[in-house]
Amino acid sequence: MYKPNDLIFRTTTSLIAFILLGFSIYLLLAGHNSPGGGFIGGLMTSAAIILMYMAYGSDILRKILPVNYRMLIPTGLLIAAGTGIGSFLFQQPFLSHTYNHFHLPVFGDLELATAMLFDFGVYFTVLGVTVTIILSIAEDR
Amino acid sequence: MNNFLSLTHIIVEIATVICLAAISVSFILLLFRIVSGPTNADRAVALDSMGMNMMGIAALMAILIPTTKLNDVILLIGILLFIGTLAVAKYLEKGVIIDRNLD
Numbered sequence: 001m002y003k004p005n006d007l008i009f010r011t012t013t014s015l016i017a018f019i020l021l022g023f024s025i026y027l028l029l030a031g032h033n034s035p036g037g038g039f040i041g042g043l044m045t046s047a048a049i050i051l052m053y054m055a056y057g058s059d060i061l062r063k064i065l066p067v068n069y070r071m072l073i074p075t076g077l078l079i080a081a082g083t084g085i086g087s088f089l090f091q092q093p094f095l096s097h098t099y100n101h102f103h104l105p106v107f108g109d110l111e112l113a114t115a116m117l118f119d120f121g122v123y124f125t126v127l128g129v130t131v132t133i134i135l136s137i138a139e140d141r
Numbered sequence: 142m143n144n145f146l147s148l149t150h151i152i153v154e155i156a157t158v159i160c161l162a163a164i165s166v167s168f169i170l171l172l173f174r175i176v177s178g179p180t181n182a183d184r185a186v187a188l189d190s191m192g193m194n195m196m197g198i199a200a201l202m203a204i205l206i207p208t209t210k211l212n213d214v215i216l217l218i219g220i221l222l223f224i225g226t227l228a229v230a231k232y233l234e235k236g237v238i239i240d241r242n243l244d
């Protein structure tokens with residue numbers, strides 16, 4: 001059978017996948033007051049994962065990243081619903097969010113909002129849905 | 142000093158509009174290549190360069206409407222362009238995009 005030589009493709013993939021994952025984390029964290037957010041962060045992470053699947057084949061990637069992407073969908077939905085239900089503990093209406101200032105050792109004064117947790121839920125749901133769709137189309141059995 | 146600043150502003154705007162016109166001409170020529178490319182590889186290369194021109198148009202529009210929010214969009218177009226071109230190239234070479242076992 002015809003065997004391709006993917007040396008350049010694999011070397012650039014090992015560089016670019018790191019840049020993609022870092023950029024996706026940046027987009028996820030920067031979504032509060034600049035373009036970005038959970039949705040586009042999840043799409044970028046799934047793009048990095050699909051790039052690694054294209055370069056190395058699905059057998060190797062299933063050993064390297066043993067993640068069940070279907071389980072990410074209920075996990076993200078539970079996180080997003082939990083931030084809504086958690087507001088009942090403080091006698092507030094559903095999905096009411098708050099923020100506070102924290103003093104962390106490295107970052108200094110930081111304003112953390114609970115909308116971040118909702119964004120993480122969106123992130124995991126989008127990541128799970130996208131990778132599940134593409135992988136179940138690609139595998140023909 | 143104020144006069145000099147306004148003059149520079151006018152020069153930058155005129156240069157940006159000229160660059161937008163030049164990129165539009167490049168778009169039309171690339172569109173001709175996509176429609177009448179003899180092989181599929183010609184169309185793939187033309188689509189790749191069209192995406193690069195799109196990055197240029199996003200950068201020039203960020204100059205015209207003075208904003209820094211478009212920098213993420215430029216990086217995003219570049220990444221999606223790279224992945225899309227790789228997928229097309231792999232399909233043209235092997236027929237599958239994600240194969241089960243590479244060795």
